């Protein structure tokens with residue numbers, strides 16, 4: 517490839533071409549359905565490498581993708597025939613226990629982040645699976661167990677160092693480039709490459725957390741109970757309800773909980789949901805925050821084929837629950853599940869206009885998680901997920917959270933933000949990326 521030797525000489529990290537050792541492993545991402553072949557994979561070791569690879573792509577008018585944790589469901593981290601700017605090796609996290617803040621490089625994941633912050637007994641809201649990148653998750657909002665107490669991941673962002681499409685490094689914060697800072701908190705990777713995220717941390721752990729398994733025969737009553745329980749619980753409780761299939765093939769309601777306040781109070785708070793009916797298993801117990809953060813990955817193995825859709829729902833009415841349970845009864849693949857992720861607390865308390873994130877006051881995010889192994893099942897499982905989303909529409913309260921969406925065209929994306937916020941995002945996009953260099957994302961078209 518023309519210019520590749522100059523790029524290699526200019527980088528500390530590797531620039532891999534098809535056929536090079538590590539190329540195939542380098543283009544793999546979480547979703548096993550995605551099989552794209554970049555012209556070059558730039559494995560960046562630092563900001564200088566990111567600058568050089570962006571310049572290489574832009575001067576040659578090559579498509580480019582930016583990869584952090586590689587968890588994007590549509591596979592936005594990897595491109596065909598262009599430059600894959602891979603930040604995965606930029607994963608240092610520096611904690612300042614005095615100011616209770618952390619600076620994390622733009623390629624870190626939540627496992628790395630929690631590992632460093634928990635050494636000081638600190639944490640901030642992050643995703644439920646360790647290998648999910650801080651980049652994609654924070655830039656679109658960021659749900660996690662701590663959100664009802666401390667807000668979304670993006671609500672804890674103090675500032676970000678951003679490499680813009682023109683090759684300029686800028687800082688975005690409440691006082692510098694504040695409109696960019698507003699857009700970065702919800703608008704995704706549209707505005708530049710964030711090389712460093714600066715987060716506010718909080719004292720967290722040990723927590724009362726773990727898994728509670730309820731028989732599927734109880735699903736209707738359990739979800740009905742969960743609807744009001746999850747919303748009226750103190751903000752210290754992060755909780756989800758899933759309809760899932762256990763390893764022995766039986767279906768169940770699976771709750772995951774994380775209470776981040778005093779443990780004895782947590783016992784009282786969680787007692788009603790643990791005692792409503794006889795559980796299949798109750799593994800809720802005191803544990804380090806890092807332990808609760810390493811449970812979900814057992815249900816989400818890497819490399820599976822993935823197709824997800826979500827709806828926001830304000831109330832799990834009898835009809836909504838019947839729709840969920842009847843649809844789940846016909847699930848076509850054992851790893852495929854439905855998750856009800858409950859919001860409220862600090863997520864809803866942050867004023868809507870503060871960030872680009874929309875629909876903060878939604879009570880539940882209900883996600884159809886299609887996950888399966890055999891490509892022969894693609895049509896069957898994707899149809900089941902689409903049917904889930906269609907059947908839930910009558911109960912939907914608002915648009916959607918872009919990070920759980922398998923695909924969304926520009927028209928649909930407007931509904932993820934609402935017309936007013938979308939137009940404000942377009943204005944920021946025109947200022948920082950008028951030629952849409954960063955378009956492999958839930959794209960705001962300039």
Ligand SMILES: Cc1cc2nc3c(=O)[nH]c(=O)nc-3n(C[C@H](O)[C@H](O)[C@H](O)COP(=O)(O)OP(=O)(O)OC[C@H]3O[C@@H](n4cnc5c(N)ncnc54)[C@H](O)[C@@H]3O)c2cc1C
Nearest residue numbers: 584585586587588593622644649651652653659705710957
């Ligand atoms: C198993 C699994 C569990 C999940 N759990 C949660 C959860 O608990 N909470 C939640 O809110 N979401 C969750 N998600 C959704 C997740 O937030 C999105 O998939 C998100 O895009 C993943 O971010 P990433 O950095 O890993 O992805 P990538 O594929 O690396 O990137 C996703 C997008 O963000 C952009 N991007 C990433 N880093 C940067 C950066 N530094 N600068 C500029 N742009 C960047 C990329 O260009 C791309 O467009 C989960 C997804 C999976 C697959």
